[in-house]
Amino acid sequence: MTLAPLDGLARVTDDACAALRARFREVGFDQKLISEANAVLPGIHKQPQLPVIRWWLERRPEPGAALAGLFTYGDTLPETAIRRALGDELFDVLYQAGILRVEAGGIDARFLLTPTLEGVTVLSDALGVGRDAAMGPGGGTEHLVRLIPSSFRGSALDIGSGAGTLALLAVARGARRAVGVDLNPRAVEMARFNARLNGLAAAFEVGDAVEPVAKETFDLVLSQPPFVGRPPDQEERTFLFGGARGDELPLRLLGAATRVLAPGGRAIFLIQSAEREGEPLMARVRKAAGEPAPHVLVLGGSGPTPATQASVFASFDDPTFGPEYARAARRYLDHFAALDVQAFGAAVVVLTNPEPHFGSGRYALGLSLRSPPDDADALARFLSGLDLLEGPDDVLERSRLRLSPRVRITREPNEAGADATETVVIRVAAPGIGSDWAVSNAELQVLGAIDAAERLGEALDTLIRAAPALATLRDDLRSLARAALLRGALVRG
Numbered sequence: 001m002t003l004a005p006l007d008g009l010a011r012v013t014d015d016a017c018a019a020l021r022a023r024f025r026e027v028g029f030d031q032k033l034i035s036e037a038n039a040v041l042p043g044i045h046k047q048p049q050l051p052v053i054r055w056w057l058e059r060r061p062e063p064g065a066a067l068a069g070l071f072t073y074g075d076t077l078p079e080t081a082i083r084r085a086l087g088d089e090l091f092d093v094l095y096q097a098g099i100l101r102v103e104a105g106g107i108d109a110r111f112l113l114t115p116t117l118e119g120v121t122v123l124s125d126a127l128g129v130g131r132d133a134a135m136g137p138g139g140g141t142e143h144l145v146r147l148i149p150s151s152f153r154g155s156a157l158d159i160g161s162g163a164g165t166l167a168l169l170a171v172a173r174g175a176r177r178a179v180g181v182d183l184n185p186r187a188v189e190m191a192r193f194n195a196r197l198n199g200l201a202a203a204f205e206v207g208d209a210v211e212p213v214a215k216e217t218f219d220l221v222l223s224q225p226p227f228v229g230r231p232p233d234q235e236e237r238t239f240l241f242g243g244a245r246g247d248e249l250p251l252r253l254l255g256a257a258t259r260v261l262a263p264g265g266r267a268i269f270l271i272q273s274a275e276r277e278g279e280p281l282m283a284r285v286r287k288a289a290g291e292p293a294p295h296v297l298v299l300g301g302s303g304p305t306p307a308t309q310a311s312v313f314a315s316f317d318d319p320t321f322g323p324e325y326a327r328a329a330r331r332y333l334d335h336f337a338a339l340d341v342q343a344f345g346a347a348v349v350v351l352t353n354p355e356p357h358f359g360s361g362r363y364a365l366g367l368s369l370r371s372p373p374d375d376a377d378a379l380a381r382f383l384s385g386l387d388l389l390e391g392p393d394d395v396l397e398r399s400r401l402r403l404s405p406r407v408r409i410t411r412e413p414n415e416a417g418a419d420a421t422e423t424v425v426i427r428v429a430a431p432g433i434g435s436d437w438a439v440s441n442a443e444l445q446v447l448g449a450i451d452a453a454e455r456l457g458e459a460l461d462t463l464i465r466a467a468p469a470l471a472t473l474r475d476d477l478r479s480l481a482r483a484a485l486l487r488g489a490l491v492r493g
Contacts, residue, residue: 003130004110006186008098009123009193016093017197024121027085029064031115034072044312047319050074071113074126076105099123112136116165117145118172120198123190124163127239128316134187135162135239140270144224145169146374147268147348154219157181157260159209159253162239164191166222167202175220178202181212184238209256221257221267225250228313229274231335234328240313245339247273247281251288254349258294261353266383267294269349270372272303274341282366285349295352296364297386299433301372303344306336348372352383363389365486367435375431378406382433384492385485393478397457401450401481402493406432409444426489434488446480447489456481 012020024030040056041049054075057065063085069075070082082100083091094100100107115121116137124136148156148170156170161180168191170178180202182188191204205212226239229246242249250271257267273281282298289296304312310332318324354362363386373379381404388396406429411422424444428434439447446463453459460477464470470477484490 003125003133003186004098006189006193008096009190011097012093012099012193012197014196014199016090018199019090020093020197021119021121021199023086023090024064024067024115025119027064027067028062029067029071029085029115029121030119031117033060033062033064033068034115037068037073044308045315045321047315047321067113070107071109071111072115074108074112076103076108078106082107116169117142118169120165120168120172120200122163122165122168122194123197125186125190127237128319131235131237132184132186133237133239134184134190137165138224140224141165143372143374144222144268144270144348145173147376147379148173148220148222149376149380150174152220154265155179155217155262156220156222157210157213157218157257159221159223159257160225161191161204162187164194164202164204166224167191167204168194168198168200170220170222171200171202172198179213179216179218180204181207181210183208187239209253210260213260217260217262217265219262219265221261221265222269223250223253223257223267224270225253227272228309229332229335229339229341231331234331234335235317237316240316244335245274245341246344247271247284251284254285254351255288255290258289258351258353261294261351263353264355265353267349267351269351270347271349272344272346274336274339275343275345280366281345281347282364285351286364289351293362293364295350295354295362295386297350297352297383298347298366299350299369299373300345300347300366301369303346305343306333306341309344310336346372350379350383354387367433369433369435371430373431373433378431378433381491382488385488385490388485388492389482396478396481397455397460399456400454400493401456401485401490403447403451404428404432404434404488404491406430406434407489426487428488432488437484437487437489443480446477447484450481450484450490 037053041052050073053073054069057069066081066085070077099111112124114136122136125133127133152174153176156175156178158167158180161167161182164180167178167180180191185206188204188206195202226242227246227250228240230241285298286296310329314325314328317328408427408429410425414421423438426437449463450459
């Protein structure tokens, strides 16, 4: 397969784009259908899944299932089925634009079309067709989009925007302005078409990192950068490789993002990184962020094994899993072994540019979670609490703090026998963000008093009146409140 020319996209008028949007809604070609199709046979490789998913789609009653088979799962279908789903007029529009073509077995598509959240449909390339293929929604795209606040009305920047998915979804979520930047001119041209296809006012520029928008600032920066480690003899793919280890490019883009964050602005990156002995990802992110330092939060979890990485990305070289697949898999495995890569970590990285009144204190935190966060409200609540960690004591005491609604308290026995004791463990259930925390009964009582008070200072005053000896421990009580914010047990009310 080769990259399809893009010149025909200009023939699809804005009126035709509006008609396509309406037709997709009418026939049920949407994100819900795609999610159901992907759940039919979940697995590592898409190629072996395709016959089963296509079989399942053939038995779906809605006409949109034929479009899903054609555009999202690469099936070749009878012309009558596609005309029935699109209507003759839109079929002709897409055929004349070079999006559809006639093959011996029927009609196939030269591009992918993928419905996503918010009704946004993204045209992109199949990823095995060349080094400059424009990437559409990836495996973590929905995850990252769920971290965009539903009430967001600020400006957004998508670094490494590919076919434009994140910038378009930011506009669909309410952004007053969104810009996507990508080094690949083909990706930018395709993203501009996707803006028209979806009737969304997003802008896209060709350039490295933030260069085209270096004189602007943004309230929200999003990125899902290439993160795969490239073997020295592996063919380049713009959308895939992030350097020899894979995280060189993501770390460079993180550093660039800090230069365009507005006061109070936030950058959210979804990355994978080869783990290094003695050099945790949080330390590497903090170094990449540079000075003046933003707040740094790394919410990490386990990623794929080197064997899984090799298996998945070798399939781009040979989706039939033939001899070239085997050679590519060995190239990746040899490369990871040469770098002594034992494991990969997945992480959501959040950089926040503090407001000027915040002061000089900055936090740099790395937390290990069972699964990456995927709820914008939970992330905002957690970050709001972290803002108090380095702030002055009087601001902390004026704050209203509450036990997180996701807190679960368990009592776990330490040992059997007559003198058995128990450990009180506070856990934060998803979609809340936090880490397990063993506390004493006395600390739990303090947290309960904080939860019941209007302000932290009032809770401390009440505790000290009840036990005057605590007056000398007020600093310790504030430290307990900060520890609870860090663990996610307390949130700002």
